Amino acid sequence: MAPRLFVRRRDGRIEVRLNEAGRDVVRVAFRRVVAAENDLDDEWSTTLNGPIDPSRDQDDPLLTLARQHDMSSNAELALVTVDEPFLNDGEAWAWLSTLQVALRATASAHGLIDESRMEEADDAVRGEIQVLQSLLFALADVV
Amino acid sequence: MNVVVVIFKKIFGYSNNKCTQLMLTVHHEGRAVVWSGERERAEGYCVKIQVAGLQCTIEEAA
Numbered sequence: 001m002a003p004r005l006f007v008r009r010r011d012g013r014i015e016v017r018l019n020e021a022g023r024d025v026v027r028v029a030f031r032r033v034v035a036a037e038n039d040l041d042d043e044w045s046t047t048l049n050g051p052i053d054p055s056r057d058q059d060d061p062l063l064t065l066a067r068q069h070d071m072s073s074n075a076e077l078a079l080v081t082v083d084e085p086f087l088n089d090g091e092a093w094a095w096l097s098t099l100q101v102a103l104r105a106t107a108s109a110h111g112l113i114d115e116s117r118m119e120e121a122d123d124a125v126r127g128e129i130q131v132l133q134s135l136l137f138a139l140a141d142v143v
Numbered sequence: 144m145n146v147v148v149v150i151f152k153k154i155f156g157y158s159n160n161k162c163t164q165l166m167l168t169v170h171h172e173g174r175a176v177v178w179s180g181e182r183e184r185a186e187g188y189c190v191k192i193q194v195a196g197l198q199c200t201i202e203e204a205a
Binding site: 047096097100103104107108112113114115118129130133134136137140 | 163
């Protein structure tokens with residue numbers, strides 16, 4: 001049985017059981033998201049916004065700004081907590097959100113927009129995506 | 144922001160890749176067909192999706 005990467009403790013906190021290599025993967029992903037948020041020319045920049053909701057955006061542009069600010073805060077919070085042995089619910093949520101952004105940006109940047117292209121992707125890219133998926137879904141199990 | 148990829152996983156139990164593809168479709172096109180089949184089950188899924196904070200509609204297959 002595979003070891004659990006995240007464990008919900010009785011005191012409510014989430015224990016992060018990633019080894020140094022795992023922490024490095026997460027750190028690189030979080031850094032990349034934060035960097036892209038601050039650089040419009042970054043190739044991940046176009047994939048940072050949340051799911052499209054044209055009606056809401058047109059009706060309330062301020063809501064869009066608030067959403068972008070939330071995302072920025074999420075990525076920054078995730079990055080500053082990357083070495084923490086335990087996460088509270090808010091921090092775990094920030095990790096989840098940022099991991100999803102990293103997963104989406106990685107897949108989009110390589111043009112993997114459908115399953116056939118995903119299967120045809122080279123091993124390194126597919127491996128990178130599988131690692132992000134594993135971390136994201138393992139964390140989702142305890143949040 | 145909703146972690147849509149997780150919502151799809153928890154509600155439908157799809158594979159990691161399928162959830163990722165649905166997330167990308169939602170992101171790029173604004174919507175995605177997440178399930179098709181009997182109307183009663185579709186209504187159940189639709190409620191679960193809405194409870195999770197996403198918008199959802201049921202449409203008759205063309």
